[in-house]
Amino acid sequence: MKEFTAECAGAGRLEAMRSEVASLPGSPERPNEDWAAAALPASGSGGTVVLLDGVTPPAGDDGCVHTVPWFTARLGGALTELSGSRRDMPLSEILSLAIRRAADAHRDTCDLSHVRTPQATVVLVRWDEASVEHLVLSDSALLLEAPDGTVRAVLDDRLDRMPDEVRRSLEATDRLRNREGGFFTAAADPAVADRAVTGTTPRAEVRALAALTDGASRWVELFGAGDWADCFGVLREEGPAGLLRRVRALESADARAGGAHRWKLHDDATAVYAELSDH
Numbered sequence: 449m450k451e452f453t454a455e456c457a458g459a460g461r462l463e464a465m466r467s468e469v470a471s472l473p474g475s476p477e478r479p480n481e482d483w484a485a486a487a488l489p490a491s492g493s494g495g496t497v498v499l500l501d502g503v504t505p506p507a508g509d510d511g512c513v514h515t516v517p518w519f520t521a522r523l524g525g526a527l528t529e530l531s532g533s534r535r536d537m538p539l540s541e542i543l544s545l546a547i548r549r550a551a552d553a554h555r556d557t558c559d560l561s562h563v564r565t566p567q568a569t570v571v572l573v574r575w576d577e578a579s580v581e582h583l584v585l586s587d588s589a590l591l592l593e594a595p596d597g598t599v600r601a602v603l604d605d606r607l608d609r610m611p612d613e614v615r616r617s618l619e620a621t622d623r624l625r626n627r628e629g630g631f632f633t634a635a636a637d638p639a640v641a642d643r644a645v646t647g648t649t650p651r652a653e654v655r656a657l658a659a660l661t662d663g664a665s666r667w668v669e670l671f672g673a674g675d676w677a678d679c680f681g682v683l684r685e686e687g688p689a690g691l692l693r694r695v696r697a698l699e700s701a702d703a704r705a706g707g708a709h710r711w712k713l714h715d716d717a718t719a720v721y722a723e724l725s726d727h
């Protein structure tokens with residue numbers, strides 16, 4: 449498991465910020481298609497969290513000569529850079545511009561109109577001294593913890609509202625992928641940024657936050673091991689790596705019991721946890 453911890457005391461402030469990232473591939477034979485970054489400030493008290501879950505296409509059928517990790521690195525890198533350099537720009541515009549940059553990088557070599565062109569779910573969070581901005585597109589989850597311990601989950605549940613058989617059928621999924629009435633991911637069309645769930649919360653109302661790809665959020669959403677507040681407690685006490693270990697243990701136990709729960713034994717799983725102020 450890859451783990452990364454960063455601590456930063458903002459210049460001129462005693463308040464410390466802490467962020468941790470952990471990521472596990474779903475299978476040792478396949479590249480991890482999740483991508484995450486936590487950027488803490490060179491000065492001041494702002495920061496950014498970026499979390500992407502690359503959508504896995506059937507082999508050799510996506511119109512692209514690149515790989516999904518190539519795409520998520522392009523998109524995630526652009527999101528991280530623009531969130532810091534363009535603080536004047538709302539997150540939906542940053543996503544739009546980042547999608548355009550990633551598309552420009554392979555417009556000449558690849559068929560970007562292909563329905564399975566490389567694409568990803570997005571969680572993007574940016575904060576400064578006054579506010580916490582968020583953007584969620586598709587089925588990764590964002591959790592915001594208030595100073596009183598209340599945890600709010602920000603979800604784009606369009607994919608979850610699709611009937612189960614749609615989620616299991618590649619053809620049915622393709623008919624709804626980035627289509628009106630279906631669900632939306634960050635692929636090659638910058639206009640999809642307008643479909644994202646966005647919002648702004650006063651900084652004083654956010655003590656800590658977390659972002660989870662669906663391989664990690666299944667601790668709540670698939671296994672029902674606890675609610676979002678319980679999940680946040682695990683992240684605080686055991687870190688993102690602790691949550692991922694718990695997910696893998698549940699998956700293995702479920703497989704031994706006959707595997708009623710899931711149709712993909714392990715998925716790439718990534719969790720980011722960031723404390724914006726001391727507890």
Ligand SMILES: [Zn+2]
Nearest residue numbers: 512514554558
């Ligand atoms: Zn390509």
